[in-house]
Amino acid sequence: MNPKKWSAEWVWGDGEASPRNAWRCFRHTFALPYNGDGGEASAKLHISADSRYVLFVNGRQVGRGPVRSWPAEQFYDTHEVGPYLHKGADNTIAVLVLHFGLSNFYYIRGQGGLLAELELETAGGTAVAAATGAHWRTIVHGAWQPNAPRMSCQQGFAEIYDARRWDEAWTSPGFDDNGWDAAIRVGAVGEGPWKTLVERDIPFLTEEKLYPKRIESLRRVKAPAWTAAIDIRTAMLPDSVNHANHVQYAGYLVSLLVVREPGKLTLGTPSGGRMQNVWLDGKPLTDPYGVAPERYYDVELERGDYVLQIDVSATDHGAAWHFAADGSAKFEFRSPLDGAGASATPFLVVGPFASAVNIDELGIVPIDRQQPDFVRARGIASVGELTSFAEWTRPLEAALYTEQDAFGASVWQPEADKYAIPQQLERALSATPEPAVLPLFEHGDCELVIDFGQEESGYIGFEVEAEAGVVLDLYGIEYLKGDYRQHTYGLDNTIRYVSRGGRQRFLSPVRRGFRYLIVTARGATQPVKLYETYINRSTYPVTDAGRFECSEPLLNEIWNISRHTTRLCMEDTFVDCPAYEQVFWVGDSRNEALVNYYVFGSLDIVKRCLNLVPGSKEMTPLYVNQVPSGWHSVIPNWTFFWVIACAEYAEHTADAAFAKHIWPAARYTLEHYLAKRDESGLMNIKGWNLLDWAPIDQPREGIVTHQNMFLVQALRKAVELAAAAGASSEESAGLAAAAASLEEAINAHLWSEEQQAYLDCIHADGRRSAIFSMQTQVVAYLCGIAHEGRKERIESYLIEPPTGFVQIGSPFMSFFYYEALALSGRYDRMLDDIRARFGQMIEHGATTCWEMYPNFKENRANPDQLTRSHCHAWSAAPGYFLGESVLGVKRAAPGWSRAVVEPNPCGLKWARGGVPLPAGGHIEVEWRVDGDVMNLQVSAPEGVELDIRGPEGLRLTTKTSVLNVL
Template sequence: MNARQWTAQWIWGGTEESPRNEWRCFRKVFELPEEVLEEAWLHIAADSRYVLYVNGEQVGRGPVRSWREEQFYDSYEVGHLLQAGESNVIAVHVLHFGVTNFYYIRGRGGLLAELEYGVKSAGGTAVESNLMMRVGSDDTWVTSRLQAQNPNSPRMSCQQGFADIYDARQWDERWVTVKYREDGPDSTWEPSQVIGPPGVDPWKRLVPRDIPFLTEEKIYPSRLMSLRRVQAPAWSAVLDLRAAMMPDSVFHANPVSFVGYLAGELVLKEAGQVTFGFPAGWRTENMWVDGRLCSDWYGESPERYCTLELTAGEHFVLIDVTSWDHGGGFHLAAHAEVPMEWRSPAGEGTQPDGPPLVIIGPFDAAVHIDHQDPQPMKRDHPEYLKAAGATKFKELQDLAGWIRPLPASLYSEEDVFGANVWTVEAEPYSIPSQLEHAILPIPEPGVLPLFDNGASDCEIVVDVGRETSGFIGFEVEAEAGTVIDVYGFEYMRDDYRQHTYGLDNTIRYVCRQGRQRYLSPVRRGFRYMVLTVRKAAAPVKLHELYVNQSTYPVTNTGAFQCSDPLLNEIWNISRHTTRLCMEDTFVDCPSYEQVFWVGDSRNEALVNYYVFGSLDIVKRCLNLVPGSKDMSPLYIDQVPSGWSSVIPNWTFFWSIACLEYVEHTNDKDFAVKIWPAVQYTLEHYLQKLNGDGLLDMRGWNLLDWAPIDQPNEGIVTHQNLLLVLALNKAAELARIAGEETEVIERMLRAGEILSLAINAHLWEERQQAYLDCIHADGRRSDIFSMQTQVLAYLTAVATGERKEIIGEYLLKPKATFVQIGSPFMSFFYYEALVDAGRYDQMLNDIRHNYGQMLRYDATTCWEMYPNFSENRANPDQLTRSHCHAWSAAPGYFLGQGILGVKRADPGWTRVLIEPQPCDLDWARGSVPLPQGGRIDVSWSVDGDIMNVRVAAPSSIELEVRVPDGMREQVTLVGNG
């Protein structure tokens, strides 16, 4: 398949090459001969994503994320879905983003599809392979924009694409079937437009998918949490201010900053009280109504609300939206008990049905490649200052050159997220027993109550039972025009819901008449679902509510159990976290971002080796990283992405992970292939050493979500330490790759010189510790952190007496040191403790920190520890993301350290079994092997005797070591 020859053409439709958030459908009806079909393969690629159907059956989704110049395509065996001697149809639903994000770089809309099949004659003679028949995409395929989808739906987040707003009255769901007619009187179907053959820009090279297809397994909710009568604010809207202020920002995912305003006119039919709300957070405190500055703001962060008494008539509203903006939706709402209407203050000349808001500015704007700068805006522009506090729009006539309509494509009043966050009325009801049927897979539906004859909305909250990632689906019976809103979030406790601020994790579905189904094509991560029925003329029957969970295909080859039930549950949530963060790459989390963060994936790979043993996903991730070399020779920190951001440590973790993969698999061919990319970036880092021999650079110099001193410019100790480790590991990778001795020695020498420089310049004798950094102005940091000390120990830069001192800090951290703030950093802490032989300390830390998560009903591992750093603004918010694979350390350390299964030679040809019982009575488990199969280990302690049983393939050499002072009873068993 690697060298396959395509006859198909790239095709598209409509009037725009790269429309914003367009769902487009393609169909090809074709006849098959009556001869018996041999196997048939359908090869497909699309920009940006697709859902493929053959004769009405969903075949698959894709493609996997790609660099634009190297587009992956998928291949499906579809012979079982084709009908010989009859008409058949290929139908493809393409979702084109039209904007760059953190996992997609804007190209243009496109579909490439080709069916190839062979037949047998009536006598049974197979057709020659070079006479294979083909049905390829070209101008005989027809296409239509999917009319039910609203392209003005909000961005889910700066990292992702778009939420879905879908009006089922506008589309015939039978379009994927062969009997569907494309030529009705109101048909929107037209011939597809040919872009060009494979190799046409921007998809310069086609390569076959390099990992298995993802799973799609139906998950039903476990319980119904609540029923409420609710009411949304009278008006709410969501805007893409980033794209409105800086239209070219759709071509990149870098943060931008701008200085400017939004303005609108609010008309009240009678005097009354009006509350203005920013349900997802505000930009500034500067909002004026008729020149009156709103000052009495209230609401829990980040929500803000202000209530004013207004007279009947017109009121000019001016909002300062000056901000730093990475993307996503800006939510604005207003509520009054008296009739009100928004309209554009510009009056004549505006679009009659256009947004009722105008943009003023930007008076200053900039694009930022580095991580966020809190002071990028210049607020001294005279026209900007002149506009502040205007009482009427006509006072701004001198600024006519700065005023323009808000583009309709960037505005929507279908604000599901805002309506969920701000409920102006919420009355709880007891849950009737029949409503429980709504979440059960039984024929009898649950009936959602109708409140106030549909004037109020009906809301239910369901618990899926544990965190999940996939595609939300439901089946309802309703009157036409009934609105079904779905919102997914991760955590609730008692009356508290942790809203996904910064993530519009929502669906709005407008019903056609009768019984109908909907399966969102947009991936989402969550645990809880809020389903709200709005504008219902009759009670809605909910027949089914589910999630098609979709992850990288794994089996539970790895296992761990011990005498401590708490550790068993911690291992289980670590495994589940890792699985949910395995998509077409490792991702940081299934909800907020779904992004392949390069540094995160190093730890995720190690956990995966022990709980699942999957290899293709690791290799794919490692191979994707050098694709960013045209953006930065230092390689960017999330790929493939349009954000040109560099975290040096993430590149170092990637280079280390390359060696760890080679050592795990003994894949020397991979070492040969990847070594030049590792050498390329590390040599560019060495060019950034200063006169003292220290890495001194501008970047996002991150290690942990904690208040350590890690400025974006200057000498940061922890990344100097990690560069030492990366150089030493690179030398070993070079040796395996067969590199010349001179190159290997150059890497080792560079690491040695850097280590000497760190000890000469970054050790603080009075504190007996390594300081966090030296700022760009030469100021030595007065902050000392456990993070820096842990890495000094782990990288072996600290030697002799200094290593002994740091070793004591591992066991008894100084109270004056910044403490570890995330489970990600704990991974390196545990590595250091293992190196020091302090398994008991590691177990106690795991029990304490992960036990906190379980106390709050966690089913996955959290991004941060409770109430740390950015969580402190809200004591109920325990962490931002409740499912983060960089946090799944116990999945690795309980198997590697406590069970004691360790690779002794590359490729696991020799294995060391070295149990560490600590305070446990027994443990048992399994570790997958890269060559297939597994090692099963069980041990128990009886006084000073340790009984150890090991089952492993006979080809593996085993060595068993028990702790000092214990006697061993070992049983070795072959398992294949």
């Protein structure tokens, strides 16, 4: 395919090239002549932006984008906009562009930019009707506040939107943009950070309007008297916006606390962290309290000025820190400096006295937390003492600070009273002519918790009538039970909307995942009328092509939540979760792809994910574990899973062209991993040597057993990939030999005769691990490492895990366990584990699969917390195994030219369903057990050879049919 030739130029506005959290509007109005013959075949608008855009044509929202990209290969979209154009009239293209201005886990910092070009295709050829250039108009959007808090280290920013500061008619053709600036040319296509433009490789995502199911609760609440959100990482290390690696620093925040009237004051953090060492006038605060991770201190204060000092030293990945104060004392925070040195914010940054950037592949770089001046600065007793640290002291920038803190105000509620829910509030559950009228409270704000009935992912919208200045805080959470709310610590999942006055609508352009939406109306003196709340669910466009149903309702429900989880975690790539991260984790996606093959049958998203990974080659030949990302982090297993997934995709689709394209990238990284072997022949590596969250021995440096085993598996699958690519056997011979050699070394050095099991690791100092885990034994069996007597021993552990072995800690690891059980033919044990593990989720009202199993180490601080993320696609294993193992449909040849149908009833009376095929159509299966007879019906498209096998102990009666292929 010839690359597109562009007339358009990249444009931006005046000022900084890569501003933080910048919302910028662009417009262009052009005449579209009426040619009289209706000859326009189509009108295609090609568009890309750094970092995100929303496109409007003549006031109608047309689309969003672009998909996540490496800067050197920037994707662009093509929208068919003919239906929105007015022939013989003026037409307006309007684009809202969000530029992050910093790197995160799904974006690498570039610079602000928009590129757009409208092509008219007629019988006479193609003509450019509009293209970005200096004649376009632009302005900073006035409503979105650029100092909004970071959502999380993985993502961009929460929203603070002041509707009083913007005219929503800006996308309409008749809007007067004469006061806007001329756009500034950034460069031609191929200039700037975007070296190559690549056409979008997947369909556009869905946008489906969904209403909530019920009002969960109504409360009168009061927020703390003062809240703030601060980006301490960027304040300490301004250059850290250029990457998403961990940083470490030692330093302080200092403010002047001015008490106007004496009384009690509570200082604390609703988000946790950085409150271990706090001083007032040099005296440490003691006796903190609060449910972890929240932390608060109570103090009695007289009238006067107090120096507040907080030790904010941390290992920091990047997120907002929330700080708040409340009490009977009348107070304010002020900059400790007067005059020209005073800050626009009430805080000074003192430090960093020591700092480092940490990259996981290279290990943790320690910093000197005993640096003499840092130690000397502890407990500053007066403003005058700050002069001793002038070289480390500077004002906290306004861009890194806001007191519009919806998260802090929603999490810490000094007062909260529950009320019965009036029936009229249920009008907020749909678009009705009569609004839900929120109660007014004399002392406090009105809070509604709205339940969408299940986890959702997309864009929050509402229509409301309220007086000017009323604040609506919207906060999405995933789980609550009774009075317990699982707050999204580490994720600011909020919108703060300030009313312009009157009836108004808002649709957020920031994707969020949640089940419950907490809506709080603050500062109202007149009733707030809520006409509707909704979410525009946005996922990869799939249909329920796969089906599974059986005689056991619990398994049906488990399959359904697995399907829903997978769907919500299919965006422009597979993502780990729709709430906390929205990140394409490379290793997770291998298992997610297998579930997708059986549940949805989508191919393009899998291919796109696999193709994105080698883009990290410029960071490291070992490939990073989440892409495209500003975090230079390597999990070796994740790269091995990628190689395995590449081979599986080639097998699933029989796509030789893909295999040929991806094979060199797979060989390249594996050769670099093989260079990490030591004199024992084992891979000895420094990195994030992860497999499971459980406390297995997987140090960041040394010989980790499960990694060496998965490397053997990846090498073998790479040889298959090479064959599918048409490569010569000589080209992959080295990898085959390396696999055999590595397997031999594993059995020679990592087997314990005493324990009759594989140990977890050998540490960098040569110490052999004393820990034995089920994880390592499962991987040994799955990867074919164990032979003869060892294999039999390990196989027995799959059924009866030895006492004292570390047990499986996450549904992700369960996927590999189920693979091992299927390989050993123990389908009954697999179903029992699925019933127990996932049935536990169902018992707790889960509508999606959890990231972790409950009461794991991350949850022990609060027994009510069952998991972190309540929707995590690495956990959707039943969506694959119930179809592959119980329904019994397996691929037996590349591209599914041959398939095995071998049901495993495991006590079920019947099952039915369908598995989508890559070339189209399904293999449909229905079986029923009647006594000692299984009645089996199978249909498959013409050209699919079926190998039908009955379960042991049952007589099989079979009926097959062939489906015609168009």
